[in-house]
Amino acid sequence: MIRVDLHVHTMYSFDASIHPKTIVDQLYAHPLIKAIAITDHNTVEGYYKVRKLASAYQDILIIPGVEVSAVEGDLIVLGVAELPPTPWTVENVIDFARERGGVVAVPHPYRAYGLGDSAKNYDVDAIEILNGRAGPHINKLAENLAKAANLPGVAGSDAHRVSQLWTAYTEVQASSDTDEILKAVRKGLVRVASTRKSIHF
Numbered sequence: 673m674i675r676v677d678l679h680v681h682t683m684y685s686f687d688a689s690i691h692p693k694t695i696v697d698q699l700y701a702h703p704l705i706k707a708i709a710i711t712d713h714n715t716v717e718g719y720y721k722v723r724k725l726a727s728a729y730q731d732i733l734i735i736p737g738v739e740v741s742a743v744e745g746d747l748i749v750l751g752v753a754e755l756p757p758t759p760w761t762v763e764n765v766i767d768f769a770r771e772r773g774g775v776v777a778v779p780h781p782y783r784a785y786g787l788g789d790s791a792k793n794y795d796v797d798a799i800e801i802l803n804g805r806a807g808p809h810i811n812k813l814a815e816n817l818a819k820a821a822n823l824p825g826v827a828g829s830d831a832h833r834v835s836q837l838w839t840a841y842t843e844v845q846a847s848s849d850t851d852e853i854l855k856a857v858r859k860g861l862v863r864v865a866s867t868r869k870s871i872h873f
């Protein structure tokens with residue numbers, strides 16, 4: 673089993689401030705979490721910076737990702753280190769991810785820019801049922817959505833600032849390998865967990 677924070681922003685997101693080096697240093701030092709997905713808003717630049725810095729360390733894994741501002745709502749693509757072509761409709765982003773073997777997760781469906789109930793209408797792989805920056809009620813709604821859609825539930829801190837890192841993570845039944853982790857997410861071999869008592873799910 674590996675613990676993965678599947679939703680992390682770097683300073684390459686327009687609204688985030690975390691330096692890639694801070695992410696790598698903290699991930700390396702973290703007692704539990706040993707893998708992360710870099711999911712900046714509409715850019716993969718931060719991912720490449722983090723990956724480069726992380727290559728000097730063993731035992732940590734950086735999964736490529738992006739949080740795409742699709743017109744209908746946000747989508748996270750995991751396992752793909754490039755941006756989809758525009759227009760960024762949900763259907764187009766999903767097609768793009770499928771062609772490249774990526775996993776599509778719906779982040780914070782009931783927060784601002786979330787897909788809400790309409791997530792059920794799309795061929796996505798997972799729902800983020802524990803978001804480190806969403807309240808318990810919002811996360812509970814997301815968990816109910818995942819159950820109704822019969823989709824795996826995943827977790828991530830959605831950190832935009834250093835203090836928000838590692839608050840929520842996903843326990844994945846896989847080794848430290850991106851393809852294995854993505855495969856396990858698709859199969860639902862996942863469990864969400866929090867390092868903060870204030871987050872309930």
Ligand SMILES: [Zn+2]
Nearest residue numbers: 679739779830
């Ligand atoms: Zn985010």
